[in-house]
Amino acid sequence: MYDYNAFDRAFLAERNAQFRHQVERRIDGSLTEDEFRPLRLMNGLYLQLHAYMLRICIPYGTLNPGQMRRFADVADRWDKGYGHFTTRQNIQLNWPKLKDVPDILDSLGEVGIHAIQTSGNTIRNTTADHFAGAAADEIEDPRPVAELIRQWSTDHAEFQFLPRKFKIAITGSPNDRAVTRAHDIGLRMVRRGDQVGFEVLVGGGLGRTPMLGAVIRDFLPKADLLPYLEAIVSTYNVMGRRDNKYKARIKITVFENGIDTFKAAVEERFGETRAQFSGVDQQILKGIEAQFAPPAFRNAPTEAFDAALAADPVFRAWADTNLTEHRAPGYAIVTVSLKAHGATPGDASSAQMRLLADLAERYGHSELRISHEQNVILPHVHKSDLPTIHAALAREGLATANVGLISDIIACPGMDYCALATARSIPVAQEIATHFRDIGLEQEIGALKIKISGCINACGHHHVGHIGILGLDRAGVENYQITLGGDHTETAAIGERAGPGFAYDQVVPAIERLLRAYLAQRAEPAETFIDAFRRLGPAPFKAALYPEEARDAA
Amino acid sequence: MSRRFTPKVVTANDLLDGDVIYLTADDRWTRAHHEAELIEDEAHAQLRLLFAAGQPARVVGPYLAEARAGANGPEPTHFREAFRTRGPSNYPHGKQEAANV
Numbered sequence: 001m002y003d004y005n006a007f008d009r010a011f012l013a014e015r016n017a018q019f020r021h022q023v024e025r026r027i028d029g030s031l032t033e034d035e036f037r038p039l040r041l042m043n044g045l046y047l048q049l050h051a052y053m054l055r056i057c058i059p060y061g062t063l064n065p066g067q068m069r070r071f072a073d074v075a076d077r078w079d080k081g082y083g084h085f086t087t088r089q090n091i092q093l094n095w096p097k098l099k100d101v102p103d104i105l106d107s108l109g110e111v112g113i114h115a116i117q118t119s120g121n122t123i124r125n126t127t128a129d130h131f132a133g134a135a136a137d138e139i140e141d142p143r144p145v146a147e148l149i150r151q152w153s154t155d156h157a158e159f160q161f162l163p164r165k166f167k168i169a170i171t172g173s174p175n176d177r178a179v180t181r182a183h184d185i186g187l188r189m190v191r192r193g194d195q196v197g198f199e200v201l202v203g204g205g206l207g208r209t210p211m212l213g214a215v216i217r218d219f220l221p222k223a224d225l226l227p228y229l230e231a232i233v234s235t236y237n238v239m240g241r242r243d244n245k246y247k248a249r250i251k252i253t254v255f256e257n258g259i260d261t262f263k264a265a266v267e268e269r270f271g272e273t274r275a276q277f278s279g280v281d282q283q284i285l286k287g288i289e290a291q292f293a294p295p296a297f298r299n300a301p302t303e304a305f306d307a308a309l310a311a312d313p314v315f316r317a318w319a320d321t322n323l324t325e326h327r328a329p330g331y332a333i334v335t336v337s338l339k340a341h342g343a344t345p346g347d348a349s350s351a352q353m354r355l356l357a358d359l360a361e362r363y364g365h366s367e368l369r370i371s372h373e374q375n376v377i378l379p380h381v382h383k384s385d386l387p388t389i390h391a392a393l394a395r396e397g398l399a400t401a402n403v404g405l406i407s408d409i410i411a412c413p414g415m416d417y418c419a420l421a422t423a424r425s426i427p428v429a430q431e432i433a434t435h436f437r438d439i440g441l442e443q444e445i446g447a448l449k450i451k452i453s454g455c456i457n458a459c460g461h462h463h464v465g466h467i468g469i470l471g472l473d474r475a476g477v478e479n480y481q482i483t484l485g486g487d488h489t490e491t492a493a494i495g496e497r498a499g500p501g502f503a504y505d506q507v508v509p510a511i512e513r514l515l516r517a518y519l520a521q522r523a524e525p526a527e528t529f530i531d532a533f534r535r536l537g538p539a540p541f542k543a544a545l546y547p548e549e550a551r552d553a554a
Numbered sequence: 555m556s557r558r559f560t561p562k563v564v565t566a567n568d569l570l571d572g573d574v575i576y577l578t579a580d581d582r583w584t585r586a587h588h589e590a591e592l593i594e595d596e597a598h599a600q601l602r603l604l605f606a607a608g609q610p611a612r613v614v615g616p617y618l619a620e621a622r623a624g625a626n627g628p629e630p631t632h633f634r635e636a637f638r639t640r641g642p643s644n645y646p647h648g649k650q651e652a653a654n655v
């Protein structure tokens with residue numbers, strides 16, 4: 001893992017001191033809210049529905065046990081004893097007081113954590129495959145490049161006032177776990193001969209105009225990455241619309257100008273930026289790569305794991321859903337579900353955070369990851385330790401065996417917290433999770449991605465959910481639109497709206513009708529919902545959602 | 555023809571802790587919706603909003619929110635404003651934690 005150097009630490013301390021002074025001036029009346037707002041947003045501080053919210057950066061979703069413990073300490077001391085992990089691999093505190101935020105940032109800065117550029121029209125936290133450095137299917141660990149992007153983009157003078165926010169995602173595996181096609185820039189590592197480079201996608205994004213990114217370079221040599229990113233963002237900074245915030249994202253720039261025109265402008269700009277990068281970035285990258293060296297994996301027997309699988313059905317169910325193949329023999333990747341039935345997706349208590357830190361330190365080579373699906377990953381665990389880990393997780397309510405199942409829902413905070421939201425997300429997710437557990441269909445339904453957003457901005461990624469749910473305000477009443485057929489992987493697709501929305505109390509029954517139709521019509525138990533949808537098309541699923549319309553049409 | 559003015563309360567967020575607050579008829583800020591001044595005249599509403607906006611060291615983002623007369627004082631009419639009077643659905647946090655509404 002990357003360890004902050006003296007320069008990084010001094011930079012953070014100075015930045016926090018600046019913000020402390022700005023907060024003091026806001027409280028004493030020297031700064032108006034209009035003056036203070038951009039300053040607080042540059043440091044991740046929002047004012048939401050009931051309180052301030054501090055969005056804290058977890059670069060590419062990677063953190064160490066000390067950092068996780070510090071989140072727990074901060075949550076206990078200055079918040080309400082929990083944190084909310086987000087689809088951007090960040091953590092949010094929902095109840096900080098304005099006067100405490102400088103102390104929170106200083107405390108986080110001591111362990112190399114900050115909240116810079118977690119808001120504002122700038123390059124946000126670069127997200128990455130949460131299995132990076134561990135996945136068996138990986139070409140190369142993308143995190144050193146993500147760290148290089150972090151260093152390049154943080155306080156980049158030219159890119160602090162872009163037309164809109166700007167999000168980059170990177171994956172080192174052909175199986176896309178970073179949703180690269182739904183980002184302003186998506187980077188996919190690809191191999192050409194003996195050289196590793198990037199397929200570069202541009203212009204993806206969800207929100208009110210969902211679009212999938214287009215390929216702007218099918219192979220970009222690694223050494224050209226930063227000058228090429230600089231060329232893209234610089235071109236967008238010039239061409240992007242500033243007259244209408246809803247048309248200001250790069251996806252609109254690419255769409256309105258066409259990918260060929262946009263690419264030509266980027267390539268021309270690249271001719272200039274390439275010459276400005278003297279190679280220092282590649283020297284820095286080499287230093288970063290050394291810090292991401294794989295841990296010293298041990299060679300040990302796995303009989304304890306095999307015995308637990310055979311003897312304990314609870315452990316087996318957990319292993320079947322929550323473990324992923326690791327590149328090292330005898331190792332597994334553990335996904336710890338933050339989606340216990342009835343719990344708030346993505347929330348972890350301070351006690352849970354401390355346990356995860358302890359387990360990572362003792363059994364996981366001191367690494368943790370946050371996934372864009374709002375779960376926590378222990379990326380390097382020897383199989384012989386898994387029974388012990390499972391037992392410890394169970395004691396803290398963290399052993400839910402549901403990763404990839406219907407209750408493993410992405411849900412944004414919705415109107416329970418967010419000032420932009422138009423309806424609630426969290427209770428909808430809670431009710432779906434508990435309902436399908438209670439009627440005993442969760443395992444039967446199998447692999448399924450439900451994603452819920454409380455407004456059109458789509459923080460819950462509903463457009464790329466197999467089943468997407470979008471909460472809206474219809475004449476002063478919460479109303480939920482359902483989309484079908486979305487996909488967030490390397491076969492990405494935007495879901496199609498199924499029809500009229502449903503009232504709050506009709507969402508769960510509608511989803512049940514939909515999934516009972518799937519169970520009745522799937523070709524075999526192994527055919528997943530999304531595969532059945534692709535085979536059958538939307539008609540039978542719409543008929544299940546809207547039985548009255550189907551009956552009237554008959 | 556302009557729309558008929560419907561009753562409103564002046565609401566905002568507290569500068570220091572972000573909590574939802576309401577303007578009372580005697581110029582205080584309260585955390586309880588039912589203590590808010592129910593404004594039934596449009597011109598008076600604009601004056602009260604200006605009064606709120608003139609307190610940037612106390613409140614953030616004042617605006618007029620729809621309300622109606624209730625048995626114990628003003629009640630919110632929209633679900634968003636109803637949520638603001640109590641707090642989130644998933645924890646007993648926010649105003650409902652202190653059970654003062």
